Amino acid sequence: xKLQTQLKRYARLIIEEGINVKKGQRLVIAIPVELVGxxxxxxxxxxxxxxxxxxxxxxxxxxxxxxxxxxDEKRLSTVPESLRMKLMEEQKEGSAFLRIVSSNxxxxxxxxxxxxxxxxxxxxxxLQDLSEYQMKSLGAWCVAAMPNAAWARKVFPxxxxxxQAVEALYEAIFHTVYLDxxxxxxxxxxxxxxxxxxxxxIMNEYRFKELYFHNAAxxxxxxxxxxxxxxxxxxxxxxxxxxxxxxxxxxxxIFTAPHRMKTEGTVVASRPLNLGGxxxxxxxxxxxxxxxxxxxxxxxxxxxxxLLESDNGARRLGEVALVPFDSNISNxxxxxxxxxxxxxAACHLALGASYPxxxxxxxAMREKExxxxxxxxxxxHVDFMFGTEDLLCDGITADNRRVPVFRxxxxxx
Numbered sequence: 001x002k003l004q005t006q007l008k009r010y011a012r013l014i015i016e017e018g019i020n021v022k023k024g025q026r027l028v029i030a031i032p033v034e035l036v037g038x039x040x041x042x043x044x045x046x047x048x049x050x051x052x053x054x055x056x057x058x059x060x061x062x063x064x065x066x067x068x069x070x071x072d073e074k075r076l077s078t079v080p081e082s083l084r085m086k087l088m089e090e091q092k093e094g095s096a097f098l099r100i101v102s103s104n105x106x107x108x109x110x111x112x113x114x115x116x117x118x119x120x121x122x123x124x125x126x127l128q129d130l131s132e133y134q135m136k137s138l139g140a141w142c143v144a145a146m147p148n149a150a151w152a153r154k155v156f157p158x159x160x161x162x163x164q165a166v167e168a169l170y171e172a173i174f175h176t177v178y179l180d181x182x183x184x185x186x187x188x189x190x191x192x193x194x195x196x197x198x199x200x201x202i203m204n205e206y207r208f209k210e211l212y213f214h215n216a217a218x219x220x221x222x223x224x225x226x227x228x229x230x231x232x233x234x235x236x237x238x239x240x241x242x243x244x245x246x247x248x249x250x251x252x253x254i255f256t257a258p259h260r261m262k263t264e265g266t267v268v269a270s271r272p273l274n275l276g277g278x279x280x281x282x283x284x285x286x287x288x289x290x291x292x293x294x295x296x297x298x299x300x301x302x303x304x305x306x307l308l309e310s311d312n313g314a315r316r317l318g319e320v321a322l323v324p325f326d327s328n329i330s331n332x333x334x335x336x337x338x339x340x341x342x343x344x345a346a347c348h349l350a351l352g353a354s355y356p357x358x359x360x361x362x363x364a365m366r367e368k369e370x371x372x373x374x375x376x377x378x379x380x381h382v383d384f385m386f387g388t389e390d391l392l393c394d395g396i397t398a399d400n401r402r403v404p405v406f407r408x409x410x411x412x413x
Contacts, residue, residue: 117306313378325409346387
């Protein structure tokens with residue numbers, strides 16, 4: 001199928017299923033400046049779907065790197081009041097937010113990782129009060145991706161021609177969202193989402209108090225869950241704007257909230273973590289009473305340390321996610337160097353904030369109430385992967401029965 005045809009199908013999937021834009025709704029699209037053509041295609045598709053107003057916020061990560069290297073740190077750490085006012089206005093209006101990511105995994109090589117970490121930390125804290133719109137699913141939001149030459153060469157190092165590498169990455173991305181299958185792209189995606197929702201239903205019926213993970217790589221981890229936790233995945237419902245939406249395209253995960261004070265043991269990452277352009281490789285964490293008490297990394301340790309120092313909640317878990325090893329993304333056997341894809345190829349955990357919607361009544365709770373019931377609060381939420389082909393996961397019931405959940409990296413049901 002020709003690229004232009006596939007792009008139109010992709011745009012329709014993002015707008016109609018990812019965002020599920022409402023008639024008359026304002027849609028804000030954050031997109032790299034290099035993708036102006038696709039941005040306009042999304043804009044037209046959104047208007048055809050009934051959007052009331054579509055604005056494009058163009059981003060330039062190369063320009064951002066130049067500023068990181070040369071501008072004053074205090075200035076870069078300060079969030080302009082104009083940006084805060086813009087976000088407040090958009091949220092008050094009930095806007096939907098779409099982000100198209102297309103990063104160069106190696107862009108930040110040679111930069112001051114600690115400086116960048118401090119800047120991200122400061123900006124995250126400054127905007128934390130406005131993060132609830134997405135963290136609590138008050139409004140619709142979605143993240144999807146598009147390729148670029150640098151990213152494509154990283155994923156396909158044996159392909160020396162940029163055009164061919166980009167074409168290969170297009171094919172991989174389209175495969176992850178089922179666009180390479182016959183039939184209507186939205187209908188195909190909804191069928192996939194139904195499978196995810198069925199896994200959520202089964203896990204919610206078990207009401208496990210704890211999950212136990214083990215594999216040959218060294219992961220030996222007990223992850224107690226919060227009381228009244230909810231397994232989510234696939235579709236989310238925006239409680240204020242009253243619409244279903246898909247936060248991530250692609251997605252293969254179901255997820256819930258660990259208890260912030262109770263995780264015990266060691267977890268070994270199975271894939272690198274791309275943290276804002278800094279690649280962290282071969283890392284592990286040890287937890288005691290819910291907190292990271294020791295960590296190591298072969299590469300990117302300074303960036304990892306800065307992440308853990310972000311705030312009081314950064315060393316605790318906010319999410320545990322189950323992803324079958326035998327899945328549409330994992331079976332590509334590719335390392336995307338992009339969390340949107342790599343987290344959906346393997347079971348993962350997230351340092352930082354819990355999603356309030358993963359606990360009954362959590363979306364109506366304040367920070368103090370969330371922490372009191374075991375949910376984690378933080379200015380960060382960073383996923384890292386630990387799933388492997390041999391991963392075992394048992395669910396522990398309230399009466400201490402062990403129920404197999406994963407064997408050899410996959411669901412048993």
